[in-house]
Amino acid sequence: MTETPRAPSRAPAMRRPRAAVLGGVCAGLAEHLGAPVGRMRLLAIVLTFLGGAGALLYLWLWALTPLEKPTDGAAAVRRSFPAAPVLLGLAGLSALAALAIAVRDAGADPAVEVLLTIVFAGGAVTWSLLFDRHDPRRSDRYGFQVRTAAAALMLLTAVLLLLTDPRAQTAVLSVVMIIAGFGVLVAPQVVRLWTELMAERSTRFRQESRAEVAAHLHDSVLQTLALIQNRAGASSEIARIARAQERELRDWLFAGTTPSDADFAAELREAASELELEHPVRFEVVTVGDFTDRSFAAVLAAAREAMLNAARHAGGDVSVYAELSASALDVFVRDRGAGFSVAAVPDGRLGVRESIVGRMARHGGRATVVSGAGGTEVRLHLPLGGAQQVPAHPGVAQPSGGQPAPPTPSAGRPADDVLPAHQPAPGGTA
Numbered sequence: 001m002t003e004t005p006r007a008p009s010r011a012p013a014m015r016r017p018r019a020a021v022l023g024g025v026c027a028g029l030a031e032h033l034g035a036p037v038g039r040m041r042l043l044a045i046v047l048t049f050l051g052g053a054g055a056l057l058y059l060w061l062w063a064l065t066p067l068e069k070p071t072d073g074a075a076a077v078r079r080s081f082p083a084a085p086v087l088l089g090l091a092g093l094s095a096l097a098a099l100a101i102a103v104r105d106a107g108a109d110p111a112v113e114v115l116l117t118i119v120f121a122g123g124a125v126t127w128s129l130l131f132d133r134h135d136p137r138r139s140d141r142y143g144f145q146v147r148t149a150a151a152a153l154m155l156l157t158a159v160l161l162l163l164t165d166p167r168a169q170t171a172v173l174s175v176v177m178i179i180a181g182f183g184v185l186v187a188p189q190v191v192r193l194w195t196e197l198m199a200e201r202s203t204r205f206r207q208e209s210r211a212e213v214a215a216h217l218h219d220s221v222l223q224t225l226a227l228i229q230n231r232a233g234a235s236s237e238i239a240r241i242a243r244a245q246e247r248e249l250r251d252w253l254f255a256g257t258t259p260s261d262a263d264f265a266a267e268l269r270e271a272a273s274e275l276e277l278e279h280p281v282r283f284e285v286v287t288v289g290d291f292t293d294r295s296f297a298a299v300l301a302a303a304r305e306a307m308l309n310a311a312r313h314a315g316g317d318v319s320v321y322a323e324l325s326a327s328a329l330d331v332f333v334r335d336r337g338a339g340f341s342v343a344a345v346p347d348g349r350l351g352v353r354e355s356i357v358g359r360m361a362r363h364g365g366r367a368t369v370v371s372g373a374g375g376t377e378v379r380l381h382l383p384l385g386g387a388q389q390v391p392a393h394p395g396v397a398q399p400s401g402g403q404p405a406p407p408t409p410s411a412g413r414p415a416d417d418v419l420p421a422h423q424p425a426p427g428g429t430a
Contacts, residue, residue, distance in 0.1 A: 015068040022081045023062040076134050084124040084132060084146045091120035091150065095157040102165040110161070114173045117157060118180045121150040125184045129191055147184055154181035221249065243282065247273050264300060264329075265291040268322060271304045279311035281318055289324030296329060298363035299382050303331045305355040306378040310335035314376065331380040339371045356380070 014032040016024035026044055030037035047054025067077065098113035128146040132138040158177035161170050225246040228238060265287040272283035303320070310318045314337030321332045356378065360367040365382035 014065055016062070016065050017068055018070060018076070019078050020080075022079060022083065023058070024067075024077070025058050025061045025065065028065055028068075029061065076136050077131075078135055078137055079131065084128045087120050087124035087127065088146065088149055088153070091117050091124065091153055094120055095153060098157065099160055099164065102161055102170065109169065111169075111173060114157075114161070114177060117154065118177060121154055121184065122180065125150050125187055129187060143188075147187065151181045151184040154178070154184070225249075239282070244273070244277055263291040263293055264295050264324070265322065267295065267300055268303060268320065268331075271300070271307060272320065275304075275307055275311045279315065281311040281315050283307065283318050283320055285320045285322075287322045287324075289322075291322075291324055294324070296382060298359055299329055299331060299365065299380055302356045302359050302367060302380050303333060306333040306380070309378075310337070310376070313337060326384070328384055329380075329382045332377060333380075334375060334377040336375040339373050339376055 012032060014028050016028040018024070020027060026040040027037050029035075030040045033040075044054045044058055047057065094113050094116040098110035098117060101108045101110040101113060125147050128138075128143040132143055132146075133140075154177045158174040158181070161174045161177075164170075225242045228242040268287065269285050272285050275281065276283060303322075307318065307320060310333060314335035316336055318333065318335045321334075323330045357367040357369075360380055360382070363382065365380065368379040368381070370377045370379070
């Protein structure tokens with residue numbers, strides 16, 4: 001009996017963990033090779049003392065090894081090793097060594113120690129800005145303390161060097177350290193301004209590219225889709241598909257250019273787009289006023305119901321006009337159907353009676369339905385100065401001019417859409 005050879009097991013891809021001591025290189029390498037992580041860290045330390053090979057290898061793997069995917073929704077890297085305080089400690093030791101050399105031997109040159117102090121202190125500030133700022137374990141106060149300590153260390157060391165050794169060479173080193181100390185203090189502002197500048201440039205480049213694409217598509221694809229809609233007619237299936245594609249393309253091109261995606265005007269247009277996909281109708285939505293971050297749920301629901309009735313029973317072109325003023329919100333929904341007879345509405349057909357008129361009355365507004373041979377208009381009015389409850393009184397909607405709508409048989413929509421109105425719509429025709 002022969003044994004089936006086993007396929008060699010593949011080592012997992014090397015990934016740096018998001019919960020690391022310093023960079024996560026040793027932990028990722030240990031998981032990749034199947035070795036203890038302590039052994040990997042000891043090997044890195046030993047190689048570092050052998051000509052610095054371990055440090056170079058560590059930095060190389062840190063730069064090229066990707067991070068593991070976040071599992072708990074937290075994408076930030078958490079480091080347990082206090083790198084910034086350790087670098088500050090090394091900067092303090094270098095500063096003490098520089099002062100000791102200057103005090104012990106007046107002719108000695110503490111340039112190396114001064115440069116090490118600047119490098120270690122600058123490294124602490126750089127680490128706090130690049131890594132600790134995104135670590136949830138490190139607060140903004142922690143970064144401020146690191147920068148303040150680094151600046152104070154360099155400024156104090158520079159002053160003491162000037163007082164201890166007033167030679168020109170020592171003065172130059174002290175001035176360099178003072179400049180570095182002030183640079184540490186303004187480093188966060190410089191980083192913030194640089195980040196904002198880069199973000200602004202990227203945004204401008206994206207907007208310019210989007211504008212070029214939009215101009216090209218407007219001159220070609222969008223005009224073709226508009227021509228298809230005009231030639232096919234609003235009730236055609238081809239026109240509906242072309243209209244849906246046109247709006248989807250416009251939304252993609254101009255995404256993010258509207259003030260708000262959760263206001264009344266945006267939701268009204270979204271409702272119109274959804275109804276156009278379901279019914280042979282084309283909505284022309286016009287909004288006047290600043291609807292930014294303002295949503296009127298009751299009026300939106302009533303307007304959508306009026307638009308749905310127009311799409312079902314009239315079709316064709318439907319006009320929707322919304323105007324927001326300081327005192328009221330008015331919405332007009334008008335179709336060009338054959339109209340209907342208000343007197344022929346049975347009492348048991350509630351339809352728009354509750355969805356539009358009743359809803360508006362419950363929220364302090366009123367709804368008016370005007371119907372005639374030229375079509376039907378629904379007006380929604382919501383006062384904004386204060387809730388004014390308007391009771392629903394059954395009656396006959398009056399078209400403009402004050403004459404009752406003629407009791408002709410309905411040819412445009414069924415009787416369940418006939419509702420009494422509270423008052424005539426000013427300036428409109430049935």
